[in-house]
Amino acid sequence: MDSLVNSIFRFFFIQLDKMGSKTAYIFSGQGFAFSDLENLSNMSYPLDIQNAYEKVFGRVLDPLVELTPATYQQNEVSAAILLTSTLSWMELSLDKPDFFAGFSIGQYIALYAAGALSRSDLIMLVFRRCKYMNEAAKMAPGAMVSVLGLAHEEVLELANKNSVWISNDNAPGNLTVAGETENLKVFCEEAKQHGAYKLQELPTSGAWHCPCMKPAVNNLVSALS
Numbered sequence: 182m183d184s185l186v187n188s189i190f191r192f193f194f195i196q197l198d199k200m201g202s203k204t205a206y207i208f209s210g211q212g213f214a215f216s217d218l219e220n221l222s223n224m225s226y227p228l229d230i231q232n233a234y235e236k237v238f239g240r241v242l243d244p245l246v247e248l249t250p251a252t253y254q255q256n257e258v259s260a261a262i263l264l265t266s267t268l269s270w271m272e273l274s275l276d277k278p279d280f281f282a283g284f285s286i287g288q289y290i291a292l293y294a295a296g297a298l299s300r301s302d303l304i305m306l307v308f309r310r311c312k313y314m315n316e317a318a319k320m321a322p323g324a325m326v327s328v329l330g331l332a333h334e335e336v337l338e339l340a341n342k343n344s345v346w347i348s349n350d351n352a353p354g355n356l357t358v359a360g361e362t363e364n365l366k367v368f369c370e371e372a373k374q375h376g377a378y379k380l381q382e383l384p385t386s387g388a389w390h391c392p393c394m395k396p397a398v399n400n401l402v403s404a405l406s
Contacts, residue, residue: 204278210285211259215250237308254384257311309404313397323388325359330378343368348390359391
């Protein structure tokens, strides 16, 4: 799947280059650090995000100013932060890009930006996605680890051997692997032996973007329908 996504993006940029002066927006996922939240200290969650969150999760969102590193790492909370910051920025932006793309939740935001989803559908879909992913994560507790210094082929071989998966192909020598916790521990030990110079567990609450999320598929299909 990651190689397919990379191929799509390469095609996307090749076509963009051929078309001359065109603008594209590529929206990120939830890969931000707690220190980045300093820029949000003067912001609050919009009412529609608060209401959707409460409807899906049955509880109230903690104010942005009260967030701690432990709470912001929760899947649904980081999603609320991403929606708040990105939608706020979009309201201020005067640019009218020609193309839209995104990673993870950014795919949903790109659909909204392109006019394919309403704002209310975007927010509800993102939170329902979080809920179903959280449920899947409880069934197969896992994590994600950033791997620096190994070629794609090496990481893929070690991942297959240890029943984990490449979940993000960021750049040559920079990949993310996801899977169940115990399997990841063994993978990391072997990756060190093969010359990986950095292995860092990411601040996520589950093994996103890998087959551990398979239990979430049917519910998400229903939500999309």
